[in-house]
Structure formats: C-alpha cells, structure tokens
Amino acid sequence: MPNTIIVGAQWGDEGKGKIVDFLTASADVVVRPQGGNNAGHTVIHGKNKYVLHLIPSGILWKGKTCVIGNGVVIDPASLVKEIEGLIAVDINVDPEKLRISDRAHLTLPVHRVLDQAREALRGAARIGTTGRGIGPTYADKIHRSGLRAGDLANPQKIRDHIAALCEDNAPLVAEAGLEPMDPDAMTSEVIQAAETLVPYLTDTVAYLHGAMETGVEMLFEGAQGTYLDIDHGTYPFVTSSNTTSGGACTGSGVPPQRIDRVVGVAKAYTTRVGEGPFPTEDPSLSEYLHGLGREFGATTGRARRCGWLDAVLLRYAGMVNGIDELAMTNIDGLDTHDEIRVCTHYELDGERLDLPPATADDLARVIPVYEVLPGWKTDTTGIRSFDDLPENVLSYLERLRELTSLRTTIVGIGPDREQTLRRD
Numbered sequence: 001m002p003n004t005i006i007v008g009a010q011w012g013d014e015g016k017g018k019i020v021d022f023l024t025a026s027a028d029v030v031v032r033p034q035g036g037n038n039a040g041h042t043v044i045h046g047k048n049k050y051v052l053h054l055i056p057s058g059i060l061w062k063g064k065t066c067v068i069g070n071g072v073v074i075d076p077a078s079l080v081k082e083i084e085g086l087i088a089v090d091i092n093v094d095p096e097k098l099r100i101s102d103r104a105h106l107t108l109p110v111h112r113v114l115d116q117a118r119e120a121l122r123g124a125a126r127i128g129t130t131g132r133g134i135g136p137t138y139a140d141k142i143h144r145s146g147l148r149a150g151d152l153a154n155p156q157k158i159r160d161h162i163a164a165l166c167e168d169n170a171p172l173v174a175e176a177g178l179e180p181m182d183p184d185a186m187t188s189e190v191i192q193a194a195e196t197l198v199p200y201l202t203d204t205v206a207y208l209h210g211a212m213e214t215g216v217e218m219l220f221e222g223a224q225g226t227y228l229d230i231d232h233g234t235y236p237f238v239t240s241s242n243t244t245s246g247g248a249c250t251g252s253g254v255p256p257q258r259i260d261r262v263v264g265v266a267k268a269y270t271t272r273v274g275e276g277p278f279p280t281e282d283p284s285l286s287e288y289l290h291g292l293g294r295e296f297g298a299t300t301g302r303a304r305r306c307g308w309l310d311a312v313l314l315r316y317a318g319m320v321n322g323i324d325e326l327a328m329t330n331i332d333g334l335d336t337h338d339e340i341r342v343c344t345h346y347e348l349d350g351e352r353l354d355l356p357p358a359t360a361d362d363l364a365r366v367i368p369v370y371e372v373l374p375g376w377k378t379d380t381t382g383i384r385s386f387d388d389l390p391e392n393v394l395s396y397l398e399r400l401r402e403l404t405s406l407r408t409t410i411v412g413i414g415p416d417r418e419q420t421l422r423r424d
C-alpha cells in the first residue's frame with residue numbers, strides 16, 4: 001500500500017484538491033502537513049462544491065481519518081468556522097475523524113494584524129500575502145515565541161500571550177496606520193474557539209505511527225506549491241513553510257523511508273497570485289482564462305496571474321520533490337487555443353539556463369525561450385479515458401516528459417471526479 005505525498009509543482013493553485021480527492025478513494029488517512037488557512041481547495045464531491053482551507057478534503061468521505069499535522073499553523077476561529085460549515089451540510093466531523101496535532105502552532109488574531117501591517121509597511125516591495133497571518137505565525141515559531149495548539153487548554157496563557165504580543169507590536173501597527181489592537185476581543189475569540197477545538201487535539205505522530213502498524217494507506221496533502229517554498233521558492237515572494245515533499249515528513253512526524261511515492265501536480269499552464277517574478281506570464285492568456293471565468297482564488301477571490309507552462313520550473317520541481325508521477329490539471333483551459341507555448345529554457349545575460357536562477361531578481365530578468373506546439377482544438381471535458389485524449393494533448397505531455405523527465409499519469413479536464421483521468 002503506497003504512502004503518497006501530493007505537492008504543487010508550480011506556485012500553488014494547481015488543482016491539488018481535486019487530485020487529492022481522486023487519490024483519497026484508495027487512502028485511509030489523509031494528512032495535511034504544512035501551511036495554514038492561506039490555502040483554499042475547491043472540491044466538487046458528489047453534487048456539492050466545498051471550499052476547504054485547513055481540513056483535508058478526505059473529510060468529505062466516509063471512513064477516512066483526517067490529520068492536521070504539527071507543521072500546520074491553525075487560526076482557531078477560522079478552523080471552527082470550517083468545522084461548523086461542514087457539520088451544517090451534514091458532513092460528519094468529530095475527534096475520531098479529524099485529529100489535530102497538539103504541536104501545531106496557533107495563528108492568533110494579532111498575527112493577522114501583523115501580516116497586514118508588515119505588508120503595508122513594505123510598500124512597493126510587498127509580497128502580496130493572503131493576509132491570514134501565516135508569515136508572522138511561522139516567524140514566532142522559529143523565533144521560539146509562539147503558542148501551540150496544546151496551549152488552547154490554558155486560557156490564562158493565551159490571555160497573557162496575546163496581551164504581550166499586542167503591547168510589543170502596538171508601535172508597528174500604529175506606524176502602518178491600522179486601528180489599535182484590542183487584546184480582550186482577540187483573547188475571547190481564541191478562548192471561545194478553544195472550547196470546540198480542544199477535544200480534537202492529540203499527539204498525531206503517535207496516532208500516525210499506530211495507524212502505520214496496521215498497514216493503512218496514507219496520503220499527504222501538500223498546500224501551496226514548490227515555488228512558494230520558504231527554501232526552494234522565489235524568495236522572498238514565498239510563503240513561510242516548506243511546501244515541497246520534505247515538508248510532509250517534518251510536518252507530520254512520518255519519516256522519509258515510509259514514503260513510497262510523490263505525485264506532483266501542475267496546471268497545463270502556469271498561474272501565480274501575489275507579487276514576484278513569473279517568467280512565462282502572458283497578460284493575454286490571463287485575459288482569456290479570466291474571460292472563461294477561470295483562475296480566481298478560492299481563498300481571497302483574487303484574479304490569478306496566468307502564463308504558459310514553464311519546463312524550467314517543472315524540471316527543478318521534479319528534483320526538489322522527487323516527483324515520481326505528474327498530474328496535469330486544467331487541460332480543458334486550453335481547449336480552444338490554436339497554439340500552445342512551452343518554455344523550454346531561459347536566457348540570462350546571453351547565457352542559457354535550464355534550471356531557475358537563485359534569486360528572484362535574476363528570475364525577473366530571464367528571457368523565456370518557447371517552443372510552440374499545435375493546440376488540440378477539441379472540447380476535452382467529456383472525455384472519460386486517458387487513451388481517448390486528443391493526439392495533440394498526448395504529444396504535449398510527451399514533449400513535457402522529454403523536457404523535464406516527468407511522466408504525466410493523471411490529467412484533469414474539469415472539476416468533477418469523472419473528469420480526472422488516469423493512464424493505465
């Protein structure tokens with residue numbers, strides 16, 4: 001039974017939720033190892049559409065256990081809202097089905113304000129964060145001054161911690177021109193959420209190791225994507241966690257030798273939200289896709305920036321994550337295009353680059369070199385078997401394999417589960 005990690009191979013929003021939902025069919029336990037409610041997966045399950053931020057989409061299935069691992073950051077009130085939202089539509093959520101690591105760090109209301117304050121003060125150098133407090137939470141974790149989910153059982157500690165954070169950061173918040181923070185209101189929000197969350201808290205490492213003894217199949221649902229990774233991404237235009245496959249081990253306490261397979265997820269084109277370099281960005285492709293009602297963020301509603309498939313980035317993502325199989329989503333987004341572009345390599349100061357340069361400054365200066373492939377000019381959304389995909393889709397995937405060594409085994413041609421096709 002393979003334990004599988006699913007990672008985004010681009011800048012997030014690759015359609016991982018849908019691939020996770022597809023692969024969950026054979027999994028027993030679904031683990032979210034990193035990130036916070038900056039993520040947003042839209043999942044169509046049965047006839048219903050759900051937007052999930054922190055809870056793995058396995059929650060929509062009967063008989064699957066979901067784990068929020070130690071590497072995740074949890075905004076307590078937001079998680080309670082998500083739990084209540086699911087219960088309201090008759091999805092069973094209880095402490096057997098959803099297990100939350102008592103070691104996960106807490107995103108406090110102060111962190112949300114700090115995220116906004118720091119962004120405001122960055123001015124033109126802003127990162128374009130989701131404003132959910134993710135960076136300040138991970139910063140406190142690394143600074144060894146954060147609160148962990150286990151602390152939710154200790155209201156006095158929460159009160160004292162929030163009061164101290166408000167006091168320490170009041171000058172920064174004032175400098176950014178934001179309203180002064182209200183520690184009492186912030187504390188009440190967290191303590192109220194704690195009442196719901198405490199029964200879900202557990203040592204998820206012990207749970208996962210116990211589950212492994214019984215031979216269950218596990219799926220690790222990575223959030224965001226490779227180029228938002230704090231180490232391997234387009235720093236500083238990144239999120240604050242390890243979004244690459246290694247993060248699934250540190251963020252869950254499941255060791256590397258228990259991982260059998262890494263599935264990378266990429267769109268048939270590329271998108272990015274927020275600021276930062278994007279070599280293959282093409283405003284006319286953005287306009288085209290937005291015109292189709294596609295590529296608006298699930299979490300913030302922001303229009304995503306769009307561009308062509310970038311084989312340089314995928315090649316490197318394959319290395320960093322150890323991608324065994326590629327899932328390519330949104331093939332149908334290009335159904336009506338006459339020609340499809342793929343960036344094969346970059347040029348920088350007259351030199352050829354087959355891998356991305358180290359700095360965001362250099363990535364902003366590269367010139368993408370394209371190969372133009374014929375479009376398939378076919379409505380792919382009704383296709384139900386991989387082998388029935390148009391010849392030009394198959395040759396696009398084959399060319400990508402030559403360029404990146406990544407073999408596509410799954411394609412997405414629409415939001416429904418039947419629109420996810422697996423190569424035999």
Ligand code: IMP
Nearest residue numbers: 012013038039128129130238239273274
């Ligand atoms: P943060 O994670 O809110 O700090 O945002 C940092 C960067 O990551 C910004 O460019 C965000 O737009 C981007 N980002 C964070 N989460 C996601 C996601 O789930 N999908 C796509 N981009 C994301």
